[in-house]
Amino acid sequence: MLKPARQLARAVLEKLRRRQGARAVRQARRPVSRAELTAGLERLGILPGDVLFVHSSLKSLGYVEGGAATVVRALQDAVGPGGTLLLPAYYMPGGSIRAACEQDGYVFDVRHHGTHMGRLPEAFLASAGIRRSIHPTHSVAAWGRHAAWLTAAHHLAPSVFGQGSPWQRLLALDQAKVLGLGVSMGPITFYHVLEDALGAAFPLPVWDAPARSLPCLDLAGQRHEVPLRPFCAALAQQRIDHRSRDDLRAYFATEFTQAGLLHAGQVGEAASWWIPAHAFYAHLERLAAQGITIYATPEQLAARPLA
Numbered sequence: 001m002l003k004p005a006r007q008l009a010r011a012v013l014e015k016l017r018r019r020q021g022a023r024a025v026r027q028a029r030r031p032v033s034r035a036e037l038t039a040g041l042e043r044l045g046i047l048p049g050d051v052l053f054v055h056s057s058l059k060s061l062g063y064v065e066g067g068a069a070t071v072v073r074a075l076q077d078a079v080g081p082g083g084t085l086l087l088p089a090y091y092m093p094g095g096s097i098r099a100a101c102e103q104d105g106y107v108f109d110v111r112h113h114g115t116h117m118g119r120l121p122e123a124f125l126a127s128a129g130i131r132r133s134i135h136p137t138h139s140v141a142a143w144g145r146h147a148a149w150l151t152a153a154h155h156l157a158p159s160v161f162g163q164g165s166p167w168q169r170l171l172a173l174d175q176a177k178v179l180g181l182g183v184s185m186g187p188i189t190f191y192h193v194l195e196d197a198l199g200a201a202f203p204l205p206v207w208d209a210p211a212r213s214l215p216c217l218d219l220a221g222q223r224h225e226v227p228l229r230p231f232c233a234a235l236a237q238q239r240i241d242h243r244s245r246d247d248l249r250a251y252f253a254t255e256f257t258q259a260g261l262l263h264a265g266q267v268g269e270a271a272s273w274w275i276p277a278h279a280f281y282a283h284l285e286r287l288a289a290q291g292i293t294i295y296a297t298p299e300q301l302a303a304r305p306l307a
């Protein structure tokens with residue numbers, strides 16, 4: 001089959017699959033409206049003017065009337081016109097930095113590439129007024145007051161999460177929060193900011209390959225070589241986002257709750273939470289000094305029992 005025809009067939013199949021998935025959720029779950037989501041975010045402690053980095057699971061929210069675009073609007077309602085939203089719009093061929101580096105001829109094009117991070121980031125990218133950072137694996141989408149500044153220098157950052165990256169810049173803003181909508185403390189990119197900031201001083205070597213660079217095209221079609229570094233594949237198997245690490249996710253949730261930093265509640269049907277970004281970073285730093293990182297082994301956790 002010719003390539004365009006194959007692509008079209010794939011797109012049609014995906015559309016049918018998604019329609020079936022949405023139907024299944026509608027039959028099984030309670031309907032949730034934009035107003036209910038906004039009210040849930042407000043009850044959770046999200047304020048006008050907040051700067052939110054959002055990780056999400058759409059299906060955890062219940063059956064959202066209008067789909068992911070409704071969640072985007074509810075988030076915008078909650079932070080208001082003076083607020084800012086950031087979502088992971090990562091496009092990662094092969095599913096990792098290492099795999100992206102191994103793709104022959106891969107060039108990230110911010111004008112054409114979508115995202116592999118789920119339905120909410122997809123809807124966010126398709127909505128109005130979005131800025132997007134130029135990065136071959138970790139492009140971030142943003143809306144609102146600080147969107148342009150947060151995304152402007154990612155391609156110039158010396159590392160994925162380093163100086164000038166959206167996460168690093170997030171730390172400079174008041175009211176910056178990391179928000180989990182229906183997700184655990186596993187798939188949270190913010191952890192990596194500490195690794196890039198500490199470099200060789202981080203308690204363990206999280207990279208096992210030299211830094212590389214991949215080409216990216218910006219909105220004007222101009223080419224940039226953007227540095228990035230593959231994570232150690234073996235360590236990723238014991239990281240907090242690995243399916244085997246319920247213990248580490250539970251440890252972090254309890255640790256951050258007991259430290260008074262994790263604010264939990266319900267948005268729609270989803271168990272949700274937020275942590276203020278500055279305090280999040282400072283506490284990760286404190287934990288790392290005590291040998292607890294997102295790679296901590298069960299033995300390391302046992303050696304530092306929770307209160």
Ligand SMILES: CC(C)(COP(=O)(O)OP(=O)(O)OC[C@H]1O[C@@H](n2cnc3c(N)ncnc32)[C@H](O)[C@@H]1OP(=O)(O)O)[C@@H](O)C(=O)NCCC(=O)NCCS
Nearest residue numbers: 021022055056057058059062063064067118119187188189
């Ligand atoms: C992986 C992950 C996205 C899966 O969550 P999910 O809810 O299954 O997936 P999405 O958020 O993409 O939502 C799609 C699902 O919502 C459901 N859905 C469809 N329409 C819906 C609607 N109107 N209302 C509610 N749910 C709906 C469907 O089940 C759909 O899945 P399907 O198309 O495979 O059937 C989530 O667990 C996760 O990890 N999120 C964080 C991702 C991230 O930020 N990663 C970066 C950190 S490293």
